[in-house]
Amino acid sequence: MNFDLTDEQKLLLDTVASFVKKQSPVSRHRELRDDPTGWSRDVWQKMGEYGWLGLALPEDVGGLGGTFADVALILEQLGTTLTPEPFLPSLVASIPILRLGTAEQQQAYLAPFAEGRTSLALAHAERNSRFDVSDVETRAVKSGDGYRLDGSKRWVLNGHAADTIVVSARTSDGENDGGISVFVLDRDTPGLTIAPVKTMDGHHAAMITLTGVQIGRDRLLGAEGSAVAALEEAMDVGAAAACAEGAGIARAVLEMTTDYLRTREQFGVKIGSFQALQHRAVDMFVEVELCKSTAILAAIKVSDADVVERKGAVSAAKVQLAVGGRFVTQQAVQLHGGIGVTDEHDVGLYFKRMHVLNSLFGDEEHHVMRYARLPSFTAGLSS
Amino acid sequence: MDLSFSPEHLAFREEVRSFLRTALPPHLRDKAAVDGNFDHHEIMEWHKILFARGWVAPHWPAEHGGPGLDVTRRFILTEELELSGAPTLSVFGLSMVGPLLIQFGTPAQQQRFLPKISAGDEVWCQGYSEPNAGSDLASLKTRAEDDGKGNFVVTGQKTWTTYAQYADWIFCLVRTDPSAKKQSGISFLLIDLKSPGVTVKPFLTTGGTPAFCETFFDGVVVPKENLVGPLNGGWTMAKALLGHERTLIAAVGLSSRAIRRIKRIAAATQAGGESLLDDPGFRAKIARLEIKHRALQMANYRSLAGAQLGHAPGPESSILKIRGSEILQQTGELAMELMGMNSLTWFNDEGTVPAIEQWVPSTFNYLRATTIYGGSNEIQKNIIAKLILGLG
């Protein structure tokens, strides 16, 4: 076992760390909260040029052929300053294209993303689907040479700005897991209504309605009715990405809080001298290290060919983030006192983003139950 | 030991409920039904309705315009009001400075201020905290100097002043003797916010609403008759004021209502073809929270019964703020968890999420304040460790 970073990884880490410090402090996210896009296309393009967006994509679509573990290093750093660019939603949407798309489709939709010229979104959630990607009511019916799509999708992350939107739809009835297909759509496709909505973390998303959306066969990814596995993997990539970003957030708020404990005075002393608060800071530190540890676990295992192995690791990490990340951000607010509940102070922005990460790609309850139902959970009991 | 309310008290609860069924005007009732956030005008509208019914200041004695209710009736009234979802009236006049004036004010002060508080003609706010005097309130620096002409001249800054932008008056702790030891040089002063030299700057909480302000005093002239209690006796006033809220601070009614809301959200949220209320994991989670809440409710009843019999507050009353604030926060967390992706919503158009969920994300953020204000939970624990457990 070896958790040391390679020289390339160290270099990457330094580059991203210096980028967030110099070019993307929290104040940038704060300003962009009121912008209808909420992120900057210039910065996005730079991320493409740096090779970050295509880091884990294959070389023939302009990627660098790296691993998700490398991507996780970037996401963790970006999390420390709440960098708002839509890396996470684009990564998630890239998975079905990567797993199911033909070489032409990958070229058409992933290459521009790798360059930072386009961003992506995955439209999967529906009113009653909660965290089940196979619970889909949106319909795709054969029509002419292609399909007609009708239905509605909710809380499509980056849906308000994405150039390319991957949409899941039911192409046949029958067993839940069969019958689900994914289609890749341009945002200006007729019949696609994109209603922007604000999210608690100062980002934006979209509610998307599809009314008689007519598309060609070339928009279908993979064989009809075979999308569930890729969608589940996309959710796990999202969860692993959330864990990486969340680990960065947890570390950043701990640092912010210990700085505050070292400077704020009450009763004539630094409040960090109160043992009650020292112990609380240590409890936070424990959770920060556990979040970091499980984020690494998820980042490595999310690409594991063994699906049970992948799911177990990702669920463990997501539960740790739910419990630990929540504790760390709550206590960060608490230890800041009144200023912690002002919109002016950054700690509240981290608190909000952590909640959002915990609500995406399966919450605590979902991942606890998924973990407990995996065959690995009860394996090896008979002696 | 007797767990039941007397028949008279049960009848009173029925009386309150039947009043509440009809007294809320339709636009307020609609908002109450979805636990909406009431604005200042709506709160004052409800204030006047309760005033007309004689229930605006349940804990004030009859000679000062109160309804003359016993402790249990007051508690029942408060609990039913909280449960109904009706607007929560501003506490600063009715539950803080009002009772203090009843206890320590001069007859002139009582006549000047109390009727306007209960009628809702003058709104109050609380000016204790300063940027560098939060938990260590006694280190406050706002100065009040005698101008030799019958006035104090007040200079300094207060902060986190809840809803000062809607208030007409502020009650302040100010330093009147800079040479005395911390607590002993402080006085309790009533200041008209329309006085020249007062500036009130609202700012946003993490809940996205302008719920508190910075309040600046620059040479504000305040007549000496606005001093409550003795000169340099402000600390005693502040402590007395704290004592007025003991059985209400657990916010039992608010949490009961929040738990009911949680069940409603769970029942209306689908996953895998069934409601989350029927999901064993979530059902157990809600039950655990409700059980915690019942335990607190019982502690609150014990404290209440003690007060009814005229006992000094028992040790159980000191835990109410700690556990009550934690439970309130947990109601927000659980509601958000049940909402799933809907919990991402942030001040979007009506209809983006079901109406009952619309305000939950804002409240969820604001509720982090409950363990900070009114004496942070850490400070509460310090006090209990020392005074009740005899440690340190």
Ligand SMILES: Cc1cc2nc3c(=O)[nH]c(=O)nc-3n(C[C@H](O)[C@H](O)[C@H](O)COP(=O)(O)OP(=O)(O)OC[C@H]3O[C@@H](n4cnc5c(N)ncnc54)[C@H](O)[C@@H]3O)c2cc1C
């Ligand atoms: C929403 C809201 C509304 C408010 N409304 C009003 C109002 O209307 N009027 C008003 O006057 N004030 C108001 N307050 C102020 C509130 O009373 C103070 O925020 C509170 O007293 C804490 O002070 P502080 O914010 O300066 O935090 P600090 O005192 O700086 O505390 C920071 C952290 O250190 C901890 N701490 C401090 N001392 C100790 C110790 N000895 N041992 C262990 N831990 C310690 C605290 O618990 C906290 O976690 C409001 C606050 C909030 C959040």
